[in-house]
Amino acid sequence: MKQEIVIAGFGGQGVLSMGMTLAYGGMVENKDVSWMPSYGPEMRGGTANCTVILNDEKISSPIINSFDTAIILNQPSMAKFESKVKPGGQIIYESNNILTPPTRSDITILDIPANKEAVKLNIKRVMNMIILGTYLGLNPVLKIESILKALTKVLPGRHHHLIPINQQALERGMELATQPTIM
Amino acid sequence: MKKRVSEKILMKGNEAIAEAAIRAGVKAYFGYPITPQSELLEYMSAQLNSRGGVFLQAESEVAAINMVYGAAGCGERVMTSTSSPGFSLMQEGISYIASAELPCLLVNVQRGGPGLGTIQPAQSDYFQAVKGGGHGDYNLIVLAPNSVQEMANFTYLGFDLADQYRTPVLILADGALGQMMEPVVFPDYDIVKNKVDHSSWATRGKKDGKQHVITTLHIEPEKMEIINNHLQEKYRDICDKEIRFEATKTDDAEILLIAYGLSSRIAHHALELARDEGLKVGLFRPITLYPFPYRQIRALTKKVDSILTVEMNAGQMVEDVRLAVGEKVPVHFYGRTGGVIPQPEEILEKIRAISIAPQMEKIF
Structure with a gap:
């Protein structure tokens, strides 16, 4: 099975680390993976995105232009990536950061209040893990244990004490996946 | 350590x-x-x-x-x-x-x-x-x-x-x-x-x-x-x-893609898309750019009908491909420049066009 995902938002929202966690998790499960960050002009304009591919077989091109899933954390990224989701694919977006929701009718669209949920957990920075949890809830491509193992690699040692709260965030995200506002 | x-x-x-x-x-x-x-x-x-x-x-x-x-x-x-x-x-x-x-x-x-x-x-x-x-x-x-x-x-x-x-x-x-x-x-x-x-x-x-x-x-x-x-x-x-190269699905190929580095990955994806459509496409990837695999590419002209070189430039390696091939088969080129990466779909489009009209492109 092949999953092609783009994660996009502002710098500081945990876009790149969310992608890296997903890619590392895929590697833990012996999938072929690739993680391609934006590092060009868009980074310097304050937005960031990364492309993650998980594949049971060898990945041919790490450069892709259409996605099974777009995880969107800000409005400029919605404008950029809404049209690039494959028909039948999905967009998961963060409610607070999106004023104009997507309008496509041939894809699944999920609106996740991840910021609000992160505040409830008393740590805003786990917003990205809530969204990642939602993604994994909807697309059970990886086990949560693999993601937790990935976090030990992605997070620097000094932040390892935060893994339990990240786990809580992932689990909350997975719960939200079962009760989203599907448009 | x-x-x-x-x-x-x-x-x-x-x-x-x-x-x-x-x-x-x-x-x-x-x-x-x-x-x-x-x-x-x-x-x-x-x-x-x-x-x-x-x-x-x-x-x-x-x-x-x-x-x-x-x-x-x-x-x-x-x-x-x-x-x-x-x-x-x-x-x-x-x-x-x-x-x-x-x-x-x-x-x-x-x-x-x-x-x-x-x-x-x-x-x-x-x-x-x-x-x-x-x-x-x-x-x-x-x-x-x-x-x-x-x-x-x-x-x-x-x-x-x-x-x-x-x-x-x-x-x-x-x-x-x-x-x-x-x-x-x-x-x-x-x-x-x-x-x-x-x-x-x-x-x-x-x-x-x-x-x-x-x-x-x-x-x-x-x-x-x-x-x-x-x-x-x-x-x-x-x-x-020291010539090194990699050939993928060249045995029955009619159109041969030639690409190196990242382009070869994208070309490989294009090859998969083209094969899904029944187009017989192969990929030749020079691993050493110097020494360049002239002989190996020349040998493949006995099998293939046309060649498409894909690069992230305005056409550079394609000159070495033409040097290897001479007039034996038509050599086409697809490239994007200035930091724009060619997409697999764009290459597929070019492959489709070549499969319909495989004549030589005007170089100058």
Whole structure:
């Protein structure tokens, strides 16, 4: 099975680390993976995105232009990536950061209040893990244990004490996946 | 020794080169930061000094390559890395190093040009890499990885070839290969076993009373020609022994894609899409850009109807493909420039067009 995902938002929202966690998790499960960050002009304009591919077989091109899933954390990224989701694919977006929701009718669209949920957990920075949890809830491509193992690699040692709260965030995200506002 | 990793890890291509170089026993790294290569220099600055080598950030690329020249003259494993504008600055020094026959590893993580250009991935330094780049009749061995794993593997290979032929070796990558993360396993490398004895020429002080001189100035033309003849003999030897390539689904191919580095990955995806439509497409990927696999490409013209070369430039390697093929089959080209990456769908579109009308494109 092949999953092609783009994660996009502002710098500081945990876009790149969310992608890296997903890619590392895929590697833990012996999938072929690739993680391609934006590092060009868009980074310097304050937005960031990364492309993650998980594949049971060898990945041919790490450069892709259409996605099974777009995880969107800000409005400029919605404008950029809404049209690039494959028909039948999905967009998961963060409610607070999106004023104009997507309008496509041939894809699944999920609106996740991840910021609000992160505040409830008393740590805003786990917003990205809530969204990642939602993604994994909807697309059970990886086990949560693999993601937790990935976090030990992605997070620097000094932040390892935060893994339990990240786990809580992932689990909350997975719960939200079962009760989203599907448009 | 700080950190040794032997299991599969997720790493950027830039970091994989740095880690592999340290494992290959690089004694000195000289460089100057430039996107999209900087992670390589950062990795070296963090690790090399505590892992048996010297890291030094030079004041410019010109200084860095001349430091490489000096350190290579001592017969030690040395390297530098940069991106396109920085590689242009290094050309004079590289010509000197080639002339003096010093082993070293160079890395160019290409970005879009010309000029200061963009920081996005490109392959527009092909001519500069394979046709000399600096002045004089010299060539580099040019290795073109297309994955993070190969970034590591070719670092080992590059150092070994440099030692074996006493010549600078270039890893020609691009911004995407440098920035992206993929799983990588570092093969075991025995530094002691792979060590080449350079004591007959290296400048290591007059311990044995014999003076070793490294110079590239030979004012008498007859002497300079002898050196040139020797270099050309060496390049012929390299062309005989070191050609590397990869052929995918060429057995029944009617349309042959030719691409290297990142382009070959994208072309491979296009091949899969085309095969899904029943189009018989194969892919030939030069791994060594110098020596270039002319003979191997020429041999394939007996099987295929037409060739499509895909590059991230305005058409550079395609000239070598045309040189290999002559008029035997039509050679087409598809490229994007300035840091824009060609998409698999665009290549597919071109493949479809060729399958309908495979005639020769007008070159000029």
